[in-house]
Amino acid sequence: MTLALEGIKVLDLTRLAPGPYCTQILADLGADVIKVEEHGPLTGRRAEQARGTRPQEMKGMVETFSPFNAVNRNKRSIALNLKTDEARRIFHKLAETADVMVEEFRPGVTKRLGIDYDTLKQINGGLIYCAITGYGQDGPYRDLVGHDINYISHAGALGFLGLPDTGPVIPANLLADYAGGGMHGAIGVMAALLAREKTGKGQFVDIAMTDGVVSLMGHILSWHFESGVVPERGDHPLTGGWGHYNVYETKDGKYISVGSVEPWFYANLCRTVGREDLIPHQFSEDKREEIRDHMRQAFRTKTRDEWFELLTATDICVGKVYAFDELASDPQLQHRKMIVDVDHPTAGKVRQVGISVKLSDTPGSIRRLAPLPGEHTEEVLKEAGFGKEEIEHFRAAGAIPTH
Numbered sequence: 186m187t188l189a190l191e192g193i194k195v196l197d198l199t200r201l202a203p204g205p206y207c208t209q210i211l212a213d214l215g216a217d218v219i220k221v222e223e224h225g226p227l228t229g230r231r232a233e234q235a236r237g238t239r240p241q242e243m244k245g246m247v248e249t250f251s252p253f254n255a256v257n258r259n260k261r262s263i264a265l266n267l268k269t270d271e272a273r274r275i276f277h278k279l280a281e282t283a284d285v286m287v288e289e290f291r292p293g294v295t296k297r298l299g300i301d302y303d304t305l306k307q308i309n310g311g312l313i314y315c316a317i318t319g320y321g322q323d324g325p326y327r328d329l330v331g332h333d334i335n336y337i338s339h340a341g342a343l344g345f346l347g348l349p350d351t352g353p354v355i356p357a358n359l360l361a362d363y364a365g366g367g368m369h370g371a372i373g374v375m376a377a378l379l380a381r382e383k384t385g386k387g388q389f390v391d392i393a394m395t396d397g398v399v400s401l402m403g404h405i406l407s408w409h410f411e412s413g414v415v416p417e418r419g420d421h422p423l424t425g426g427w428g429h430y431n432v433y434e435t436k437d438g439k440y441i442s443v444g445s446v447e448p449w450f451y452a453n454l455c456r457t458v459g460r461e462d463l464i465p466h467q468f469s470e471d472k473r474e475e476i477r478d479h480m481r482q483a484f485r486t487k488t489r490d491e492w493f494e495l496l497t498a499t500d501i502c503v504g505k506v507y508a509f510d511e512l513a514s515d516p517q518l519q520h521r522k523m524i525v526d527v528d529h530p531t532a533g534k535v536r537q538v539g540i541s542v543k544l545s546d547t548p549g550s551i552r553r554l555a556p557l558p559g560e561h562t563e564e565v566l567k568e569a570g571f572g573k574e575e576i577e578h579f580r581a582a583g584a585i586p587t588h
Contacts, residue, residue, distance in 0.1 A: 188215025203366025212259035264559030321393030340398035365397025
């Protein structure tokens with residue numbers, strides 16, 4: 186079966202969350218993504234990082250080359266020491282036939298390496314070059330270092346999330362890294378590929394994670410621009426400020442979410458918890474605490490799953506607040522194949538997240554799990570037209586691994 190992005194070749198120089206997730210999306214939809222891993226001695230800051238905490242020692246992290254690492258699946262891996270002339274020659278050769286390049290270095294790094302957009306577009310005028318950074322390629326914050334938590338701070342999201350008595354709540358690195366950076370990067374690349382069909386030219390795709398988060402908040406910011414009101418943390422209708430859109434603890438110590446925004450759903454909720462008298466007061470300020478207090482008390486009378494069965498039967502917006510180890514048994518996620526087991530030649534059955542974009546005629550697929558660093562170096566070089574003697578020369582020069 187044909188894949189949507191089959192025939193598209195991507196050079197992936199990314200390492201951390203946003204870039205690999207961007208290229209995972211492209212790879213899942215059929216692109217040939219070639220990860221360009223770092224090869225050669227580590228110096229300076231990179232050496233200090235290597236001597237410090239490694240990803241496998243950080244709780245909640247997984248090794249880049251682990252077959253369980255979903256963001257690197259469907260990709261091949263080569264290793265290049267781009268500080269050598271020979272490795273740059275290899276990279277330029279690969280760029281001749283590439284459709285897309287994705288990188289997430291600080292602005293100016295690729296220019297020093299001789300693989301920046303201005304250099305590569307002279308080699309391949311159709312190349313789409315996507316750079317994912319925290320603040321973009323220009324502006325006063327251009328050269329600042331940062332991580333997701335910093336970008337969502339400057340975008341206004343972190344200050345908006347949380348409750349009055351808890352302060353800002355950090356939503357992992359979902360907003361800036363994955364949505365603001367990775368997903369926006371994939372959208373930008375695919376838009377540029379479509380534009381190339383019309384113009385025949387590639388272009389530079391400048392993705393700033395901070396910009397992406399501001400875009401994600403467009404609806405809430407539009408309300409602020411119109412009203413002039415600055416919402417207090419935990420007071421907005423969609424952040425727990427009202428009883429009909431909130432999270433409640435249940436009898437078994439678990440949690441359930443209720444999202445009865447529309448009046449008819451709210452009316453059903455009031456009837457189910459035995460307070461029809463509250464139906465006219467959905468947005469009554471003087472009833473706000475009374476409604477929330479009653480909901481808290483009511484939801485403690487049954488277990489989470491009992492409430493779910495009851496509320497779904499009465500047409501109420503409700504969801505179980507799952508722990509991670511419950512996801513694989515959820516019937517909807519099973520039906521949609523969003524948690525799947527994939528065979529690996531040495532690791533056996535490997536559990537992965539599924540593919541969220543469902544295309545009827547050209548669906549994506551998981552064709553291979555995360556590669557070992559440099560695993561496909563020789564294979565890719567041969568495809569690029571390099572002969573056995575040239576490859577041996579590159580090894581001797583330290584441009585590629587010796588094995």
